[in-house]
Structure formats: C-alpha cells, structure tokens
Amino acid sequence: MAKSKHLTTRAENYSEWYNEIVKKADLAENSDVRGCMVIKPYGFAIWERMQRILDDMFKETGHVNAYFPLFIPKSFLSKEADHVEGFAKECAVVTHYRLKNDPDGKGVVVDPEAKLEEELIVRPTSETIIWSTYKNWIQSYRDLPLLVNQWANVVRWEMRTRMFLRTAEFLWQEGHTAHATEEEAVAEAEQMLNVYGDFAEQTLAIPVVRGVKTERERFAGALNTYTIEALMQDGKALQSGTSHFLGQNFAKAFDVRFATKDNKEEFVWATSWGVSTRLMGALIMTHSDDSGLVLPPVLAPHQVVMVPIYRKDEERDMVLDKCRELAAQLKKAGVRVKIDDDDTKKPGWKFAEWELKGVPLRLALGPRDLQNGKIELARRDTQTKEVIELPEDLSTVVVPLLDEIQETLYNKAKNFREEKTRTVDTWEEFKKALEDDIPGFLYAHWDGTTETEEAIQAETKATIRCIPIDNPQEEGVCVYSGKPSTQRVLFAKAY
Structure with missing residues (x-):
C-alpha cells in the first residue's frame, strides 16, 4: 500500500508539518517512554553522517574520544553551585538498585531494602564526573592540554517535548578540555565555536550567526558561552551549538591542580562544548518543503x-x-x-x-x-x-x-535569513516586527542589564540570542530603556 504523500503545509500549521516530516520520512517516532523517541534507521543514518564528519573535525584539532559513566553521585553536583542550580530541575534520580516480585502477584516493585546510600543522577551533562576523573589524570604541565570528547546520551527531564528539538533523552557529543593558561582555554572555546560554525555551514548548509551569550543565558557554571544561532523557516531562532569557557570553576570545585614549569601549583583552566540531535531539527526546519524532507548532499545517506x-x-x-x-x-x-x-x-x-x-x-x-x-x-x-x-x-x-545542490541550499537559506533580518531603533518598531507571521532576527541596541533583558522577554517572548562576534561597536540607545548602548545584539523568538 502506498504511503500518503500529503503533508500539512508550513503555512497551514508549521508545527504539525514538522512532526509529520519526522514521522513520514522515517526519521523518528515517539516511544512508550514518556518524552523519549526512537530514532529510526534512516534518521540514525543521517545522525551517523553528522557524527563521522564532526568526529574527523575534532580529531583534526587534536582531540581524542573517551567514555565516562552515565551515573553521577549526587554530591558531585553540589560542588559547583551555579552548575547544580542550572540543572537541578531537569535531573532524573536513581534511588534504588533492585526490584522484587510484588507479594500481591502484580508484577514487580522496588525493593525498599535496596536503597542506595547516595542517590545517583542520570547525567544531564558530564562536567562533574569528568572533572572528578581529571583530578587523577593531571599532575603536571606535561599533562596539559587535555583534549577529550565523549559521544553519549544525556537525560534532561523536559516536560514539553518535540522530537529532536527537545526530548527527555537525546544524543550528543560533549568536549571537555583542560589547559595551563586562561588564554589557551579561551582560544579552545573560540576554536570549537568556529568548528561548529563551519560544520553547520559546510555540511548542513545552514548559515549561522556566531556570538557570545549574555550573562543570563550562559551555561550553568561558565564564565562565557559562545553560540551559533540559526534561523528556521517560521522565523524563530534555534541555538545549534555552544562552546563554554569555564574558567577555573570546576578545577577549584574538584581540586584539579598542576605543577607549572616553575614548580608552582595552580588550578587548571577549562572548557566544554557540545552539539546534539537537535541539529536534526535544525536540518529539517531550514531546508524542507511541503513535499517533505530536503537533505544537503554532503549529509544525505543516499546522495x-x-x-x-x-x-x-x-x-x-x-x-x-x-x-x-x-x-x-x-x-x-x-x-x-x-x-x-x-x-x-x-x-x-x-x-x-x-x-x-x-x-x-x-x-x-x-x-x-x-x-x-x-x-x-x-x-x-x-x-x-x-x-x-x-x-x-x-x-x-x-x-x-551535487556540489551545486549543496551550494544552492546554503544560498537559499542565507537569502531567507537576510530577508528576515531587520535593524530596529525604537520599541514600537521592535514590537511590530515581532508581530509578523515570520518575525526573524532583529538587531537592536540593549543597555547591557539583565533587568532589561528579562523585561523584553516578558513583554514580547523575544530573547537575546547572542552578542554577535563580528558586530562593530556602534553608539546608540537601548531599544527598551533608552539608556546608552555600545553595540547592537541579536534578538529573536526561539525554540
């Protein structure tokens, strides 16, 4: 029996169009586990292509792969205060280690006698378990830099889920590096931002804006977060990859020190960086049309x-x-x-x-x-x-x-982004732009305060996606508060 070719169109219902492509193109389906998906062979073949290309890019920049435990002792998360606060609401917790037959004959129940002495967190991210391990690996400057990546799954207990974009369990890679100096760590974080940017543009044919997150939007425990932001066909932004300069926060939390060449003892400097199966969502929403999925040749399992x-x-x-x-x-x-x-x-x-x-x-x-x-x-x-x-x-x-198709897809996406990017100077212009069916990117002045950032989001649902790296300094006044500003930042409604 032939499959129905008909899809809900983007104009009719963008969200339903997306969900239908995921299912009808055999990428993924909902599972019997709440908030989790099954990635089907065709969808996984696309993810494997992403993995293979990214992994080669990581290795070309000197990184190696390792694997760390899925479970993290609860006490580890308590050691870095900002980090635990950032992830506390999303953590799945293991409290017992054994089941037993229900005395009433109704299947199995948790054995109350098998309670763990310390609860284990199913990893939402691996900074804590990795830095606990690095303490054993790093003693001297000769052990640095340590450039490690992990391909893994993580769990973040999302209440509202959508396949690939936001699920309770998802696949990703997470890089975790240790350095002797602040300058080296910052250079690493910036290098990985550019690796992600190049991958998005050259492999996925998705144009991205490279920038720095505001303090409010930083990764929990980071001193600085770099990001690539893409624009989807419905005019919403999608954060597509992040790279974090962690300073010495995790080194101090887990007492990771090294002996310098001068035989002094110092804490190491750290980064972490990652992209996930969310890139599958970015791919679908950037290129696909009302007839179905559209794949760039570099990525397609069958070109x-x-x-x-x-x-x-x-x-x-x-x-x-x-x-x-x-x-x-x-x-x-x-x-x-x-x-x-x-x-x-x-x-x-x-x-x-x-x-x-x-x-x-x-x-x-x-x-x-x-x-x-x-x-x-x-x-x-x-x-x-x-x-x-x-x-x-x-x-x-x-x-x-095939080369021409790859280039055409990138140029089409870039032209769309340029058409849907506006520079606004007044609060009225800002609000009016966001009322469009396809709101897009807005460049506007911001006074640099979290209070203004929160107020703008509360009134419009738009957030500061990033402070673009290549934006020139430009004197102006904040679009919301009227206070002085030195640079325009990138606003958008976002996934």
Whole structure:
C-alpha cells in the first residue's frame, strides 16, 4: 500500500508539518517512554553522517574520544553551585538498585531494602564526573592540554517535548578540555565555536550567526558561552551549538591542580562544548518543503537514488544491468548511490517516497532511455527534471550537480535569513516586527542589564540570542530603556 504523500503545509500549521516530516520520512517516532523517541534507521543514518564528519573535525584539532559513566553521585553536583542550580530541575534520580516480585502477584516493585546510600543522577551533562576523573589524570604541565570528547546520551527531564528539538533523552557529543593558561582555554572555546560554525555551514548548509551569550543565558557554571544561532523557516531562532569557557570553576570545585614549569601549583583552566540531535531539527526546519524532507548532499545517506523502470522480465535485466554499471561509476567517484529495485513498488510510488525522504538527486532509467542513450535527472532542491544524454562516465555530470545542490541550499537559506533580518531603533518598531507571521532576527541596541533583558522577554517572548562576534561597536540607545548602548545584539523568538 502506498504511503500518503500529503503533508500539512508550513503555512497551514508549521508545527504539525514538522512532526509529520519526522514521522513520514522515517526519521523518528515517539516511544512508550514518556518524552523519549526512537530514532529510526534512516534518521540514525543521517545522525551517523553528522557524527563521522564532526568526529574527523575534532580529531583534526587534536582531540581524542573517551567514555565516562552515565551515573553521577549526587554530591558531585553540589560542588559547583551555579552548575547544580542550572540543572537541578531537569535531573532524573536513581534511588534504588533492585526490584522484587510484588507479594500481591502484580508484577514487580522496588525493593525498599535496596536503597542506595547516595542517590545517583542520570547525567544531564558530564562536567562533574569528568572533572572528578581529571583530578587523577593531571599532575603536571606535561599533562596539559587535555583534549577529550565523549559521544553519549544525556537525560534532561523536559516536560514539553518535540522530537529532536527537545526530548527527555537525546544524543550528543560533549568536549571537555583542560589547559595551563586562561588564554589557551579561551582560544579552545573560540576554536570549537568556529568548528561548529563551519560544520553547520559546510555540511548542513545552514548559515549561522556566531556570538557570545549574555550573562543570563550562559551555561550553568561558565564564565562565557559562545553560540551559533540559526534561523528556521517560521522565523524563530534555534541555538545549534555552544562552546563554554569555564574558567577555573570546576578545577577549584574538584581540586584539579598542576605543577607549572616553575614548580608552582595552580588550578587548571577549562572548557566544554557540545552539539546534539537537535541539529536534526535544525536540518529539517531550514531546508524542507511541503513535499517533505530536503537533505544537503554532503549529509544525505543516499546522495543519488536510481529508479529502474520496466514492464517485462527481459526489460528488467537489461535496465538493471545498466543501472549497476552507472552506479559503479558513481561509487568509484565517491557518490553514495542506491538502486531501488524493489519489484513490489511502482516507479511513481518510489518517486514520491524518495522525494519525501529528501534524496538530493533521483535518476530514472527505462528501456526507451537505454535505446536513446538518455537518462532522467530530478533535483530535490528545485523539484525540476531534465532528460540528458548519457555521458561516458555519469559521475562527470552527477558530482558537479551535487556540489551545486549543496551550494544552492546554503544560498537559499542565507537569502531567507537576510530577508528576515531587520535593524530596529525604537520599541514600537521592535514590537511590530515581532508581530509578523515570520518575525526573524532583529538587531537592536540593549543597555547591557539583565533587568532589561528579562523585561523584553516578558513583554514580547523575544530573547537575546547572542552578542554577535563580528558586530562593530556602534553608539546608540537601548531599544527598551533608552539608556546608552555600545553595540547592537541579536534578538529573536526561539525554540
């Protein structure tokens, strides 16, 4: 039975459109565990591509992977006051270690005799357990810098969830580094911000604004938080990656010191940084359309799908043999290609299915095409088709076309962001801009106080996404308070 191709449109209901793409494109589904999702094989294949590319980028910058426990003693979270306050409301707590049969015969119950001496927190993030470990690894300046990354799952007990964007359990990577000097740690945090920015733009084809969070929006326990912010098609911002300069807060909390070259004892300087499966949400909401998912070629599990078309058995063998020959040419050139030779589905069904799943390029080949030396190419980004002469080597056409699709998706997203970015100078302009159906990014002056930041959010639901790194100093007055300001900051409604 063919899948229904129809999706709720973005204009009808953006939230429902998003949820339908996640489910109908076979990316993920809700699980029987409240607030948790099952990432399906096709969705996980996209995440694996992200992992592989990011992991290579981390290793090119000198980082290595390790793994740390899922459980964190409750006392560890108490050692850094800002950190525990930031995560206390989201923590899942393990209190017992054994079940037993219910005496009434109703399944199993928690054994009250098996209470833990100290409760364990299911990791919401790993700074505390990692810094407790680093105390054993760092004694001297010779042990620094320590550049470690972890691929893991974390749990933050969210009450309102949406697949990929906000779930109780999600997948991510978290880097945790230790340095001999403040300057080295700051340089590390800034370097990783740029790694994330480059990844978003070059792999996901998502343009981002790189900036610094305000004090109110910083990571719990950090001295500075760097961020990349992306604009979704509904005009809301999505924080897509963060990098934190932690100063010496965690080193002091866990007494991590090192002997300098001068044989003095000092606390180390720290960073942490991470991106998560939230990037899947960013990918969907940046590029997809009313026909389904749209994937950038660099990221797509299948960059090309070939659909052989035939009616008779003798045609089948002839067409499939040619498809295999062409696929071999593409694979030799490094193209990820799939031949959809499922005889239980008709070509029209396959076209709709691969369109829904966002495959960048679809090729169709039938007996008449073979006879005439032609092949049909269908681009997912522009939804255009053309029939071309079959070249001697198909990769000479396909590889440049995939590069073009990647660039087109990035430019389309960048043009959209530019159209939906405004500079405002008055409170009335600010409020009016946010009333639009697609509000977008607003650059406005801010007086630098948390009081004004909170007041603006309370009145408009807009937050300061970041203080952009490349913004020039510019004298002005705060859009809300009228007090002096030295720089415009980036406001938006956000996920």
